[in-house]
Amino acid sequence: MSTIQITLPDGSAREVPTGTTAAQVAAQIGPRLAKDALVARADGELVDLSQPLTHNAKLAILTPKDPDAVQVFRHSAAHLLAAAVLELYPNVKLGIGPPIENGFFYEFVRDQPFTPEDLEKIEAKMHELAAKDLPNERKLIPKPEAVELYRKSNQQFKCELVEEKAVEPMVSFYTTGKFIDFCRGPHIPSTGRIKAFKLMNVAGAYWKGDEKNPQMQRIYGACFVEQKDLDDYLHKLEEAKRRDHRKLGTELDLFSIQDEAGPGLIFWHPKGALIRRQMEDWLRAELIRRGYDLVYTPHIMRLDLWKTSGHANFYRENMFGPIEVEKADYQLKPMNCPGHILIFKSHLRSYRELPVRLAELGTVYRYERSGVLHGLLRVRGFTQDDAHIFCMPDQIEKEIQDCVEFAWEVLRVFGFSEYVVELSGGDPAHPEVYAGTREDWKRAEDALTNTLNRMNVPFKYIPGEAAFYGPKIDVKLVDAIGRPWQLTTVQFDFNLPRRFNLEYVGEDGSRHQPLMVHRALWGSVERFFGVLIEHYAGAFPAWLAPVQVSVLPVSGKFEDYAKKVTQQLKDAGFRVHLDDRNEKLQAKIRDAQLEKIPYMLILGGKEAEAGTISVRHRSKGDLGPRPIDQFVSDLRQEIDSHAIQ
Numbered sequence: 265m266s267t268i269q270i271t272l273p274d275g276s277a278r279e280v281p282t283g284t285t286a287a288q289v290a291a292q293i294g295p296r297l298a299k300d301a302l303v304a305r306a307d308g309e310l311v312d313l314s315q316p317l318t319h320n321a322k323l324a325i326l327t328p329k330d331p332d333a334v335q336v337f338r339h340s341a342a343h344l345l346a347a348a349v350l351e352l353y354p355n356v357k358l359g360i361g362p363p364i365e366n367g368f369f370y371e372f373v374r375d376q377p378f379t380p381e382d383l384e385k386i387e388a389k390m391h392e393l394a395a396k397d398l399p400n401e402r403k404l405i406p407k408p409e410a411v412e413l414y415r416k417s418n419q420q421f422k423c424e425l426v427e428e429k430a431v432e433p434m435v436s437f438y439t440t441g442k443f444i445d446f447c448r449g450p451h452i453p454s455t456g457r458i459k460a461f462k463l464m465n466v467a468g469a470y471w472k473g474d475e476k477n478p479q480m481q482r483i484y485g486a487c488f489v490e491q492k493d494l495d496d497y498l499h500k501l502e503e504a505k506r507r508d509h510r511k512l513g514t515e516l517d518l519f520s521i522q523d524e525a526g527p528g529l530i531f532w533h534p535k536g537a538l539i540r541r542q543m544e545d546w547l548r549a550e551l552i553r554r555g556y557d558l559v560y561t562p563h564i565m566r567l568d569l570w571k572t573s574g575h576a577n578f579y580r581e582n583m584f585g586p587i588e589v590e591k592a593d594y595q596l597k598p599m600n601c602p603g604h605i606l607i608f609k610s611h612l613r614s615y616r617e618l619p620v621r622l623a624e625l626g627t628v629y630r631y632e633r634s635g636v637l638h639g640l641l642r643v644r645g646f647t648q649d650d651a652h653i654f655c656m657p658d659q660i661e662k663e664i665q666d667c668v669e670f671a672w673e674v675l676r677v678f679g680f681s682e683y684v685v686e687l688s689g690g691d692p693a694h695p696e697v698y699a700g701t702r703e704d705w706k707r708a709e710d711a712l713t714n715t716l717n718r719m720n721v722p723f724k725y726i727p728g729e730a731a732f733y734g735p736k737i738d739v740k741l742v743d744a745i746g747r748p749w750q751l752t753t754v755q756f757d758f759n760l761p762r763r764f765n766l767e768y769v770g771e772d773g774s775r776h777q778p779l780m781v782h783r784a785l786w787g788s789v790e791r792f793f794g795v796l797i798e799h800y801a802g803a804f805p806a807w808l809a810p811v812q813v814s815v816l817p818v819s820g821k822f823e824d825y826a827k828k829v830t831q832q833l834k835d836a837g838f839r840v841h842l843d844d845r846n847e848k849l850q851a852k853i854r855d856a857q858l859e860k861i862p863y864m865l866i867l868g869g870k871e872a873e874a875g876t877i878s879v880r881h882r883s884k885g886d887l888g889p890r891p892i893d894q895f896v897s898d899l900r901q902e903i904d905s906h907a908i909q
């Protein structure tokens with residue numbers, strides 16, 4: 265009997281008869297592994313556990329711990345979905361059914377739309393089929409036969425796929441009970457383990473993503489190997505829905521987007537505007553403290569300027585069209601960089617002036633397709649907390665470090681504790697596509713790497729990810745429910761200094777080109793505000809809250825005392841609302857809670873008599889009575905320290 269040698273991931277090797285399956289190898293290793301196994305990897309390729317091994321191979325048995333195996337699991341769930349749909353609606357036409365992040369989809373053509381009730385029925389049918397533990401079996405069919413099979417069953421999209429994709433004489437199919445699907449595989453051995461899934465929604469999509477093609481209905485499902493993981497995921501989705509900044513933005517009257525004005529353009533209502541002012545005041549003070557100069561630049565500038573910068577060429581698709589004035593074309597600015605460059609160039613700079621750090625809360629306009637606009641996160645007009653640093657090579661590491669430290673301060677002050685850092689570098693195989701010399705790039709990437717290392721910041725280096733004009737650092741923050749958000753970017757630029765001929769006079773008396781860095785901490789005020797709303801679920805810390813204290817007299821009898829307390833707090837500089845409506849105390853408390861006001865002061869007979877207040881906090885509940893002065897100094901301390909409860 266011929267044998268082959270199987271090498272396992274731990275380096276151990278075993279001799280097995282030719283034709284042994286991965287499942288049999290798993291069983292030899294141990295019953296636990298055999299039970300957990302979903303699929304195998306042989307010489308780097310994912311294969312079915314039932315596939316006979318015919319030559320020496322490196323073999324790994326994959327369990328739910330392996331992300332690739334989980335995707336195979338989800339793909340098997342997609343087949344199960346198609347099997348269930350075909351049983352219930354035999355006339356549907358099948359499209360494709362891949363695994364995706366957190367689940368799968370399958371697409372269908374059907375005359376009627378799938379309703380939520382249909383999804384319930386389909387889900388029940390999937391559970392029924394799964395419980396039968398139907399094997400997923402691989403079958404090889406000659407290509408003409410495969411085409412014929414789909415032609416006979418009127419599956420024109422599948423027919424198209426087989427004709428396009430199947431190149432070999434034999435085409436692989438998988439059967440799950442009565443269901444058969446053209447598929448490269450692999451799959452998990454049978455349907456029995458597919459239990460933790462939920463059909464989420466139906467979305468329209470064109471066949472192959474081409475709008476000239478027929479419209480398919482995609483049924484999306486969430487799917488995990490373990491029920492607990494599905495529960496966690498669904499819970500997180502619920503949380504995300506509860507925190508949706510668009511919903512909270514309306515409920516708390518923070519901002520709006522008005523159809524009359526146009527999509528993607530933000531109206532900051534008084535309460536949102538107040539929060540924005542707190543954010544901006546903090547930022548401006550911090551910029552000044554850190555040696556930045558604050559500037560303002562025009563919103564429209566000659567199109568020629570954007571030709572010099574190159575934006576009119578490579579950034580054209582993201583810009584609003586030019587505006588003609590006195591026979592000259594003007595351009596609404598999509599970026600602040602050229603404006604800051606003109607300020608830098610306004611006089612000849614000496615090395616003594618460097619680094620020059622120009623900062624602006626600069627409003628820019630970019631054309632985004634209406635389909636991708638999303639609340640405050642994807643908009644057409646937004647204000648970047650932008651800055652450009654012009655410096656000499658020996659200053660760059662300190663400048664980078666200052667930027668990263670500034671980013672840390674933003675995270676701390678706004679209440680984030682987790683972050684992810686990525687360094688995008690050039691592709692060494694294609695130096696010709698990049699602006700700047702190889703030495704420039706090496707020096708820049710070294711500066712970024714050295715700085716992060718010196719600061720003990722863990723980061724991921726991604727070669728080939730950088731824009732053509734320079735390497736960059738991205739900081740993603742992680743919010744209260746674990747979602748990462750791209751915010752801070754520190755970006756080198758070897759392109760604009762050359763295009764604009766930037767110079768400074770060095771210590772040696774001759775002219776040099778300065779290094780230029782773009783950096784934004786929040787990214788944009790709008791986007792960061794959206795992230796903050798979701799992070800805090802609308803319950804802003806006291807220093808940002810539009811109303812910090814609500815004064816609630818128990819009845820009209822205590823109105824005078826309430827007015828006196830309110831004035832005292834206003835004089836102390838707090839944002840106070842006096843709720844003097846003729847309502848029951850419970851109703852006033854409920855409304856203040858709904859508005860997520862941090863503090864409620866309850867004033868009745870006892871308090872008026874003693875000249876005190878009873879304090880209630882929106883999340884900590886009743887804190888008891890205390891003198892006004894004490895409340896004032898505690899709240900002052902909470903606000904000044906930007907405390908997050």
Ligand SMILES: [Zn+2]
Binds near residue numbers: 361
């Ligand atoms: Zn498949």
Ligand SMILES: [Zn+2]
Binds near residue numbers: 599600652782783
């Ligand atoms: Zn810039």
